[in-house]
Amino acid sequence: QGGGIYDHLGGGFHRYTVDPNWTVPHFEKMLYDNGQLASLYLEAGAVFGRDDFMATGTGVLDFLIREMRSDDGGFYASYDADSGGEEGTYYIWDQADITTAVGPADGPALADILGVEKNGNFEHTGKSVLTRRPGKNDPDGLLAKHRETLRSIRKKRTPPGLDLKIITSWNGLTIAALAQAFAATGQQKYLDAAEKAMAFILKTHRNEKGLLLRSSSE
Numbered sequence: 001q002g003g004g005i006y007d008h009l010g011g012g013f014h015r016y017t018v019d020p021n022w023t024v025p026h027f028e029k030m031l032y033d034n035g036q037l038a039s040l041y042l043e044a045g046a047v048f049g050r051d052d053f054m055a056t057g058t059g060v061l062d063f064l065i066r067e068m069r070s071d072d073g074g075f076y077a078s079y080d081a082d083s084g085g086e087e088g089t090y091y092i093w094d095q096a097d098i099t100t101a102v103g104p105a106d107g108p109a110l111a112d113i114l115g116v117e118k119n120g121n122f123e124h125t126g127k128s129v130l131t132r133r134p135g136k137n138d139p140d141g142l143l144a145k146h147r148e149t150l151r152s153i154r155k156k157r158t159p160p161g162l163d164l165k166i167i168t169s170w171n172g173l174t175i176a177a178l179a180q181a182f183a184a185t186g187q188q189k190y191l192d193a194a195e196k197a198m199a200f201i202l203k204t205h206r207n208e209k210g211l212l213l214r215s216s217s218e
Contacts, residue, residue: 001041001056004121004129007091008114008143009151011063013037015081023121024129027081027088027160031068034060035075035173042180054184061181064174065193073196074166074204074216075174084158091154092127094120101153102146110142167215168205171197 003022005014012034014025038060045054068076083090095116099107115121115131122129132143178194181187205213 001052002132002134004131006056007063008130008132009147009154010067011059012067013060023131024088024123027079027091029068029079031064031075031077031167031170032173034064034068035170035177038064038177039173039180042177042184046184057177058181058185058187058190061174061178061190061193065189068162069193069197070164070166070200072200072204073193074200075171075197077163077165077167077170077215080161080163083160088122088129090157090160092120092122092125092129094127097127098150101150102142106142106146109140110146112136113138113142165215165217166200166205168201168212169214171201175201 003017005017005022005025006012007014007029012029015028015030015033017023017025038057041053041057041060044050045052045057064075068079070076081087093111093114093116095108095111095118098111098114098116101107102110113132113136114128115133115136116128120126120128138144175194175197178190178197181190182194201212204216207213
């Protein structure tokens, strides 16, 4: 959860990493990965008493609700890896980007906390995939303080494409994770999201015989 496979600004997991240190991901985000990983982190958080695991699980679900849900409540299939034909450009930063975003008082420290290196860690761009590695502590809560600012700046970039298919089985995984989140946290928003997604699936993806259909798109 501290490597680049997790999106430390927006939440959610990318599909996999391309290096053995789990730093540089293939930037695609899949609903089925995130639904299952949310469940795993929530269960691990409950079993081991780990607040960080619990926060990762709910962070994934908050991302799905915020960015991968249709107005009717069904969850979309995936985000592409590419942004305007280039992989990763939506997600990478350099030290100047961070300082410009949050100001010179907090910028250098926040860049260090997020593993933004002078020469970058992403190919030969001079920019970095954000990480939260052990030893990069944040005692002043700078990431929490500036997360929304960084996220709002990132949203002005060319976004990755969003696959608008709504797949029944992948939604089932996500509905289960949302139910777990409600059971673990008591937060009503997770139960509401689960019920809304379930209502959409039962209304739209069920045929006259009562059988569930695989998917729909717009």
